Amino acid sequence: MKDSIRHLIQQALDRLTAEGVLPAGLTPVIQVENTKDKSHGDFASNIAMMLAKPAGMKPRDLAERLIAALPADEQLTKVEIAGPGFLNFFQNSDALAQRLEAALADAKLGVRKNGPAQRVVVDLSAPNLAKEMHVGHLRSTIIGDGVARVLDFLGDTVIRQNHVGDWGTQFGMLLAYMQENPAAAESELADLEGFYRAAKKRFDDSPEFADRARELVVQLQAGDAECLRLWHRFNDISLSHCQALYDRLGVKLSMADVKGESAYNDDLPQVVADLAAKGLLTEDNGAKCVFMDEFKNAEGNPLPLIVQKAGGGYLYATTDLAATRYRAGVLKADRVLYFVDQRQALHFQMVFACARLAGFVPSSMEMEHMGFGTMNGPDGRPFKTRDGGTVKLVQLLDEAEQRAYSL
Template sequence: MIEGMVTFSEQLTQRLIDALGPIGHGNIQEEFIPVVTAATDTRFGDYQTNVAMTLAKTLRTNPRELASQIIENFDVSGLCDTPEIAGPGFINFRITNDILASRIYSLTGDERLGVALENSTKRLLIDFSSPNVAKPMHIGHIRSTIIGDCIARTARFLGHEVIADNHIGDWGTPMGQVLYGWKNHLNENDFTANPISELLRLYQLVKQQSESDPEIAEQCLKETVKLQSGDPENLALWKQFIEITLSGAQEIYKRLDIHFDTTLGESFYDQHLAPLVERLLAEGIAQESDGAICIFSSNDLDPKEDPLLVQRDGEWRPIPCMIRKKDGGFNYATTDIATIDYRVNDQKADEILYVVDDRQSLHFRQLFEVARRRGINTCLRHIAFGKILGDDRKPFKTREGTVPALGNVLDEAVDRARKIVDEKSSELPEDERADIAEKIGVGAVKYAELSQARSSDYIFSWEKMLALQGNTAPYMINAYVRTRSIFRKLEGNLEYPADSLSISEAAERSIAIKLCQYGEILPQILCDHRPNLLASYLYELAQGFHSFYEQCPVLNAEEPARSTRIALCDTTSRVLRHGLNLLGISPPERM
């Protein structure tokens, strides 16, 4: 980034701190940092702060009076107009048009688009996607995969070192079930025709059988034990199952443009499980209970906060974290604890994010509590998300009542996009239309996901996803395409003299200020891992740009408006493309 490109919000904050000094209220806490936010309404200006109201409360003084004192001491030079006091004590700031124009000029030459690298960077391990062996990726994987990838891309851009880890489910009970199914119920023709779907059929069949028939469950366990003790036949079959599963998943990842740094399945940690349990026993963290090995509450937390306790019939009872079953098998939690050890000790992660649905929140709370008890102070976070529902508000299913395969969802989205492309842009060559449809279709699926608040459930709707208006991928992509169409028609190069830009129209101003805020928005996404903040920002930018595009002629304008508008189009184009890329979306040049 160009040196000295500190965001407006940061500059205003710093000047507020400077202004508060001479006011001489000794009891302003040293760590007090005034908050400056983008104005909630453009009528109020560009930025606002409620610092006078917040401080007036602790200082027991009149907020408007305090605000006017702050303004007296506030240095506006080279930044904004004289701040205004409004309402109960808000201070509103308006960046001057000259400063705005010069910032846009800087952005045209800035590869980082005004986004600073984080001051303290860390090694961040993100655990996401995590398909299971013998199961094709389905709609249930979409949120983890797309959210995890977006967080990874954003974190990398902000300067963190990211390890994207695909923690595949390739071990334990289900493997025995597939092996048993393979040996007893395999349909070779079906397997040859569609390996993954035959594996899924076997798994589902045997899973059901072993739930009702202990005999079969026993047989499956034997297969699992054989596999885990290195039986050559089972090992070879298992490797084949993994290969089939991963090559299916890889096709999806390729379409989604998603890449992992490591793909370490649960099996990778198997050798560490037995010693881990022994160590936990020796350390007194775990203990035997009904033949199983469990970790119970240490009782040093408030019971309400303690994930190892639950209230039942008026008293707090243990819900232990089980790490070894009565039959000697290890649990989900055991692998996860071992995985933390590897990530902390070998991969040297400073922070680990688990992008996993919110039904597993108790599991993660227990896991993190166990880590705490073991003295692991690496930051562990469960990035939980809600369910995808059908329009009946029940979990989204196909018409046949099955869970939709992710590949089919993408195909359907692309097909629908293709129909619209053919209709709207029949003049484009066939292969370009196919490419556009792929980008819009896949982009629509991703955007639908990332524009939703992560924590809430949402209703899956083709109509909404591929709608041409509203907060959708096609709308965003259309804004980008419009910027590109201008540059296809522009002759000559894109050089602006530093003093040639001049902002005057409201529509120009509106996107200019938005463009300057890209660097303010991106760091916020990592605060609580909320990609929808970026989606909303880009949507507002796209809206502003469409509006500008209607109102302000670019190529036919007189100077200096022409250069200014070209600069605004150029920067909009780059921010849109960059932001969409962070969402994992690659916009076409035409549509």
């Protein structure tokens, strides 16, 4: 309603300017506020007092001219002058009631989408597996679910994609830890978070362990049977934890929506080969990279988008590039929304630019990073699972319920 009143006032100002009452070139910020006393109307504006001096008029006199110039509107019953020159607007309750009744009688509540319906892929939640979800996963899950529901309501075909982290260096680290301590690993798997931190500590403390972990990543990506067996076990346990939380949160995510990094593994060599065929690859210290003119560091040097490490392993960029062309070619998406925190803004800018440069997606397909802030610890920095101070999401929900029931 405030916007409607601002529009009415602007029309009155335009009319008075055309009549010579107000000087040309005025661009006031039209303020409309709720009244404190409803006997003085529902909304008030001080526009007459703001423009009285340039108009060379008393505020109340200008207020009278403004009222006379206001277009008629069925949403208002009357407009009065109050005090030194306030305009008080009285809302038409009957008209408001009719609008509400019409909205309630409409399955879409009177809301319509601008433009045609689209096929929209919503990339949301995306926790790393082999460890439990923590508070940092809440925003991507809830914000992404909320937007997906709105798009559903507006008539878009929404395809939810839970791009879980079920591939890469972390799994080589976990496999190496299990191979090193099979008996301990059996008991520790009940606490995925503790298991992950123990493996990460070994990875950080032992260069030999880290080298073995990296070798196992390559073996896993190459389809080694034993690595795959252990990998499936980690994933099954972690995904069951995730699904229990999704069900508890009431978000529209199921196992059918999981399309993790591993799903694109077979396409990763082809992604690199296609980039090479397009003449986009440059070797830098043994790694295969894409350099794009629009991305430079503070010194003005080009930033690399690394798609294959010197040891042969692939990275998030490679998987994300494979995902873009799957979503374009298989899912036939018109639009893709990525709900990932703001720290990944540059990564997605580079991936989107590379995908377009390589022809992985059509020019018509929209790709948008829907960034948001991070959940930080007492030191003001984002939580890190490896440090052990992260609040598990299940613990947060338990405490929230306990506090709610205790009130």
